[in-house]
Amino acid sequence: MPDSLGFFARLLRQPGHTVDAPSSVAEIRATIERILTTNIVPFWYPQALDREHGGYRLHHDRRGRWKGLAPKRAITQARTVWFFARLARSPYGTEEHLAAAAHGFQFLRDRMWDERNGGFYWEVDATGRVATHTDKHLVSQSYALYALAEYARASSDTSATELAQRTFALMESAHDPTHAGYIESFERDWTPSTGARLTTMMGLPPGVKSLNAHLHIMEAFTPYYLLTGDERAGQRLVELVSLLSEVVVRPSGACTDQHQRDWTPLLAPETARVIYGHDLENVWLLMDAVDAIGESQARLLPVYERIVAYSLAHGFDAEHGGFFASGPLGSAADRRVKIWWAQAEALVAMLRMHRLTDDTRYWDSFTRTLDWVVRHQVDWRHGDWHADILPNGRVSGDKASPWKSPYHNGRAMLCCLDLLSREPLGAVVR
Numbered sequence: 196m197p198d199s200l201g202f203f204a205r206l207l208r209q210p211g212h213t214v215d216a217p218s219s220v221a222e223i224r225a226t227i228e229r230i231l232t233t234n235i236v237p238f239w240y241p242q243a244l245d246r247e248h249g250g251y252r253l254h255h256d257r258r259g260r261w262k263g264l265a266p267k268r269a270i271t272q273a274r275t276v277w278f279f280a281r282l283a284r285s286p287y288g289t290e291e292h293l294a295a296a297a298h299g300f301q302f303l304r305d306r307m308w309d310e311r312n313g314g315f316y317w318e319v320d321a322t323g324r325v326a327t328h329t330d331k332h333l334v335s336q337s338y339a340l341y342a343l344a345e346y347a348r349a350s351s352d353t354s355a356t357e358l359a360q361r362t363f364a365l366m367e368s369a370h371d372p373t374h375a376g377y378i379e380s381f382e383r384d385w386t387p388s389t390g391a392r393l394t395t396m397m398g399l400p401p402g403v404k405s406l407n408a409h410l411h412i413m414e415a416f417t418p419y420y421l422l423t424g425d426e427r428a429g430q431r432l433v434e435l436v437s438l439l440s441e442v443v444v445r446p447s448g449a450c451t452d453q454h455q456r457d458w459t460p461l462l463a464p465e466t467a468r469v470i471y472g473h474d475l476e477n478v479w480l481l482m483d484a485v486d487a488i489g490e491s492q493a494r495l496l497p498v499y500e501r502i503v504a505y506s507l508a509h510g511f512d513a514e515h516g517g518f519f520a521s522g523p524l525g526s527a528a529d530r531r532v533k534i535w536w537a538q539a540e541a542l543v544a545m546l547r548m549h550r551l552t553d554d555t556r557y558w559d560s561f562t563r564t565l566d567w568v569v570r571h572q573v574d575w576r577h578g579d580w581h582a583d584i585l586p587n588g589r590v591s592g593d594k595a596s597p598w599k600s601p602y603h604n605g606r607a608m609l610c611c612l613d614l615l616s617r618e619p620l621g622a623v624v625r
Contacts (some may be wrong), residue, residue: 196547218495223565224615229575232287238578238594239601243275248322250302251275259577264321266328266597268454269307269335273315274602276300276342280349283611284519293349300346303339304358309328312384314365315339317598329383332397334408336366337415344418359419363428366412371568374457375434379408396423399453402438403461404453406443407470412479414440417487432484440481440498449524450474467524470594471510472537475544476503477519479610482547492551503548506541517567532591535580539607546614580604 238259243251254265279296282288305419307315315335318328343359346352368385369378380388380401388401399405413435437545442458443450449469451460461467478499485492492499510518510528518541519528545561548554566599572580574594582592582599593599 197403212278214465220615224612226565226569227608227615228287228613230569231605231612232576234573235568235579235601235605235608236282236287236292236338239275239276239605240279243595243601245299245302245321249306251299251600252321252591253595253597253600255576256593257581257590258577261573262593265364266318267302268318268597269303269309269315269324270338270475270600271597272299272303272307272340272602273335273338274600276303277338277345278601280342280603281606281609284345284349286613287609292465296346296349297352300352300355302340303342306318306360307339309383312419314385315382316383330388331381331385332408333366333369333377333379334397334411336362337408339607340366340419341411341415342351344415347422348418356422360423363416363419363425367427367431370431371456376404376409376438376458377412378402379404402456402499404454404456406450406473408438408478409435410480412471413484414480417484420487425604426461429488432488436481436484436490436495438487439477440495443535444498444502445524446618447525448501448503449509450477450502452472463522464523468521469505469509470521470526470537471506471518471528472520472534474506475537476540479540479544479547482551488558489582496551499548499551505554505556511560512567515567516563517572518564530598531586533567533572533573533584535582536603538564538572539580539603539617541606542568543610543614546611550614 206378243253245252250267252261253271253275254262256262276296276299279292280392283293283296290420294370302323303315306319309316309329316328316333317330317332319326319337320453340359340362343355343362347355347359365385366377369381371378378387382388382398397408416428416432416435419425419430443454445451451462451467451471452470453461453466454463476579481495481499485495508519509522509526512519516538517533520530520534520537521534522530533549541564545557545564549557549561571584574581579594581590582594585591
């Protein structure tokens with residue numbers, strides 16, 4: 196435990212004591228800096244770097260102990276490249292972090308790229324020499340593009356920009372010119388996946404269009420467009436903004452996740468579920484995309500407000516703070532586990548909403564979610580954040596896994612610090 200966190204650790208170990216929530220803007224900023232620099236970064240650097248085989252070791256138990264060699268998935272390898280590259284560009288990063296990003300970039304380029312068919316494999320073995328899952332999914336390609344654009348910006352490595360351009364071109368081949376959006380799931384040779392089986396990648400039948408995939412496509416196209424100025428990427432961003440602010444948003448403000456190819460929502464009980472973390476992530480990723488294409492936020496502000504209002508009404512824990520995982524469309528949350536990434540995305544969304552509106556409701560939601568994170572989600576003893584906090588308060592899930600990396604919580608801390616450094620905070624939060 197770093198000395199600077201001794202205060203939190205001592206209180207958490209004493210029965211009857213809790214960590215007081217930071218109350219002032221200065222305290223909040225200091226708390227977020229502390230989480231980033233003494234809890235998140237030291238957990239992932241340098242232990243995540245696989246010095247023997249390349250890429251990153253992302254296979255650690257809930258106490259942060261490495262569990263041994265494991266397959267490497269493109270999603271989390273790319274997310275970790277993104278984190279180290281973005282960290283390197285921040286006031287909290289160093290040349291060592293940029294080198295850590297280069298280390299991961301080389302693995303993506305040399306081991307995860309399919310030289311015969313193009314695109315990134317879903318998964319390779321621990322050494323990177325054997326592709327263990329050769330299917331292609333737009334989510335994997337999106338995260339790779341997101342990482343390549345960020346690494347290219349941090350390093351000025353033109354080879355990363357060139358690979359990003361090749362990746363975008365392949366993704367463009369998956370565009371649906373009839374109904375808009377993208378076909379998501381493909382075989383190794385880029386023929387669309389067929390049949391009734393659930394894909395082993397995202398767990399959805401082939402042919403389904405999801406909010407999940409499309410918000411990550413938009414997430415990747417935004418920095419790619421800013422990096423390259425690619426006119427086609429700008430056009431696709433305009434289309435994605437329309438889809439994700441209009442088509443998937445129900446009148447209640449909830450976003451439906453699964454849709455037919457023509458964007459008809461799938462509203463059977465098992466599919467008509469609202470994942471609050473995705474809805475809130477959608478809000479601030481839409482803001483980024485709108486900024487990138489040079490539009491005003493004013494037009495979409497009522498949409499943002501509706502989406503956030505729904506998540507607050509149905510998914511926010513009014514007693515303890517933080518957001519539950521999911522619930523049926525139109526009803527309160529029934530999956531009441533609190534997942535690390537949902538809290539991270541909620542922090543950014545609420546702070547962005549407050550910056551946009553100066554409405555104290557969003558500031559209150561931000562600070563109460565941060566309070567939950569500080570008290571419960573952050574593992575002050577072993578580093579990083581607990582994956583899941585169950586309704587009974589027990590901790591569950593590994594610290595590093597095929598789905599868990601420093602991307603969500605590390606990004607949230609960097610985004611919030613950036614917002615707090617330039618936000619014209621009003622008297623209501625002083």
